[in-house]
Amino acid sequence: MMFVEMLRVAAQSIRANFFRAFLTMLGIIIGVAAVITMVALGTGAQRAINEQLDSLGGNVLSVRSGQGFHRGVAVQTDKLTADDVAALKRDVSSVTAIVPELSVRRQVKLGNQNRSLNIVGTTPEFADVNGFEMLYGRMITQGDVGAKRRVALLGGEVPVEFEIDPTQLIGQRLLIQGTSFEIIGIFEKKGSQMFDNQDKNVWIPISTAQYRVAGTDNLGKIGVQIAPGIDIGQAIIDVERVLRREHKIIPGARNDFNLSDRKQFLQMQQEATKIFSYLLAGIAGISLIVGGIGIMNIMLVTVTERTREIGIRKAMGATRANIMVQFLIEAMSLCIAGGIIGIILGGVASTLLANLAGWQTPVSVTAVTVAFVFSAGVGLFFGIWPASKAASLDPIAALRYE
Amino acid sequence: MDQQTDQSGQKPLIRIENLGRTYRLGETTIDALRSVDLTVQVNEYLAIMGPSGSGKTTLMNMIGLLDTPDRGEYWLNGELVSELGDSRLAKLRNREIGFVFQTFNLLNRANALHNVEMPLIYAGFGRKERLSRADHALEQVGLADRAKHRPVEMSGGQRQRVAIARALVTQPSILLADEPTGNLDSATGADIMSLFDQLQKAGQTIILVTHEASVAAHADREVHILDGTIASDTGAVVH
Numbered sequence: 001m002m003f004v005e006m007l008r009v010a011a012q013s014i015r016a017n018f019f020r021a022f023l024t025m026l027g028i029i030i031g032v033a034a035v036i037t038m039v040a041l042g043t044g045a046q047r048a049i050n051e052q053l054d055s056l057g058g059n060v061l062s063v064r065s066g067q068g069f070h071r072g073v074a075v076q077t078d079k080l081t082a083d084d085v086a087a088l089k090r091d092v093s094s095v096t097a098i099v100p101e102l103s104v105r106r107q108v109k110l111g112n113q114n115r116s117l118n119i120v121g122t123t124p125e126f127a128d129v130n131g132f133e134m135l136y137g138r139m140i141t142q143g144d145v146g147a148k149r150r151v152a153l154l155g156g157e158v159p160v161e162f163e164i165d166p167t168q169l170i171g172q173r174l175l176i177q178g179t180s181f182e183i184i185g186i187f188e189k190k191g192s193q194m195f196d197n198q199d200k201n202v203w204i205p206i207s208t209a210q211y212r213v214a215g216t217d218n219l220g221k222i223g224v225q226i227a228p229g230i231d232i233g234q235a236i237i238d239v240e241r242v243l244r245r246e247h248k249i250i251p252g253a254r255n256d257f258n259l260s261d262r263k264q265f266l267q268m269q270q271e272a273t274k275i276f277s278y279l280l281a282g283i284a285g286i287s288l289i290v291g292g293i294g295i296m297n298i299m300l301v302t303v304t305e306r307t308r309e310i311g312i313r314k315a316m317g318a319t320r321a322n323i324m325v326q327f328l329i330e331a332m333s334l335c336i337a338g339g340i341i342g343i344i345l346g347g348v349a350s351t352l353l354a355n356l357a358g359w360q361t362p363v364s365v366t367a368v369t370v371a372f373v374f375s376a377g378v379g380l381f382f383g384i385w386p387a388s389k390a391a392s393l394d395p396i397a398a399l400r401y402e
Numbered sequence: 403m404d405q406q407t408d409q410s411g412q413k414p415l416i417r418i419e420n421l422g423r424t425y426r427l428g429e430t431t432i433d434a435l436r437s438v439d440l441t442v443q444v445n446e447y448l449a450i451m452g453p454s455g456s457g458k459t460t461l462m463n464m465i466g467l468l469d470t471p472d473r474g475e476y477w478l479n480g481e482l483v484s485e486l487g488d489s490r491l492a493k494l495r496n497r498e499i500g501f502v503f504q505t506f507n508l509l510n511r512a513n514a515l516h517n518v519e520m521p522l523i524y525a526g527f528g529r530k531e532r533l534s535r536a537d538h539a540l541e542q543v544g545l546a547d548r549a550k551h552r553p554v555e556m557s558g559g560q561r562q563r564v565a566i567a568r569a570l571v572t573q574p575s576i577l578l579a580d581e582p583t584g585n586l587d588s589a590t591g592a593d594i595m596s597l598f599d600q601l602q603k604a605g606q607t608i609i610l611v612t613h614e615a616s617v618a619a620h621a622d623r624e625v626h627i628l629d630g631t632i633a634s635d636t637g638a639v640v641h
Contacts, residue, residue, distance in 0.1 A: 005523045016511060312507045315468060316568070317496020317524040319489045395468045399507060 027291025042277025121209020
């Protein structure tokens, strides 16, 4: 019963100085909204990375042709060859598949439109190793590679690029640099991964690429799939050893190729995102504490302003505990009200950001609970000192206070 | 036992023995009360008088349980209250003492009814009970029609009546008034004093603290304080 009265008095007091109370609450509002948004964004980013991780089949190492130096100037050296592929297949025991990629940029004509696209010569394992799914048609076969057939697979966005209905495309012809290719399949869209969007590529058999399109057998990239359960670090060492031997690199000299582990990279990115979101949540937490100090400040002002009221209440029979609880309720009401507004704002902000970033940014129940409890805790913690100051006022002095 | 009953065998409302209070201000000490003995019976109408600095306000604070003595003993209704802690003192202030101040000391944000209701909150009454008692108390002081007015919308005399209603609402043993007419013009002051007279006739024990002889004249007994001790006491008049 007394609690209800104290809530009423607190509400009355907040209403009496509404603008001041609102300004004081702002710190808490911003802090809570920031915590909610940051946690939601962090979770969303995590999910996006996790989805990418899931879409990678097994552990895949990428070997790319590296940079060489010619008279101190960095030049692209296309040093990966079919021999490297054969050597890796032969000498690295943990390898389950090797996918060479030979990329060149060429003019592509489909219907009556021309586009400059990436043409990638590869082998049948490409789709499995890189986690591509067929939307229509079929994958390149070993037969296509053996016979250097002029067949082409399109990335999921190529039909969009040429403004053609994908269902109509299978069996149609497209021209790559004037040479006619039969369209045998279309991949599902994969989306961009690590700054790299492959959905606008056109894939053809590796042999066709070497002899009919690029006129070279230098590979841009070799994908090496490692058997599950094999230590990726050991696999990297093995691959490096074989390639250095093949390229006759003397000990101490730099590699003329780059080795990267996409999964490891993504996991690093995941860690970084996690740390980043903790950091942001931490900063948001600090703003909550600063907000709490604001609450304490205004409560001290309130206690001073209401010294006489405290004296009157004490004379009328309020105990120290009554006064203490009353001012604590007031401080906590400010914080909780701020917390609720902050939760709503944070929810709105993370939904907006989610739509902008194309992420799923779920406002988690945990984040809301933690933010709410934390803001009530801030009210309690920063309210204690002003409240105990109020409670310990000498009633005689308080009654005389002007 | 002899400390709790007087010669007539009646239990006194207040019995103060050898009460002393010393304030320390840095190096200097001020004996606000040296040694006060005072007995007040139920339904007495008592005026405590004295010049400012005499110690009468300190004595009033002691009687009203707002201050605790350094020396001596104070029995209120047979209970030794000079040794009690905060929460028991607060409870006794709530139940036994009704304060009326020179400056009214009403809450400006609350209307008359809520001001009068306030002591009942700390007494633990439910809302319905509180409001009906507060209504009744306002009626007693003739302000039933001003219940929804705030103090700023009322005259000084009306404010003091609200304060008296607030003091009476818990049906206290003692109505303790500190210069109740000090901030009022003489006509309004006279109204307030006649209200006190009526209350005393209805059985209320009243202690006035004043330096005005005309106010003290309403009381049946005058106690003069000088330099922290009782200089004269006209003696109890028991009705």
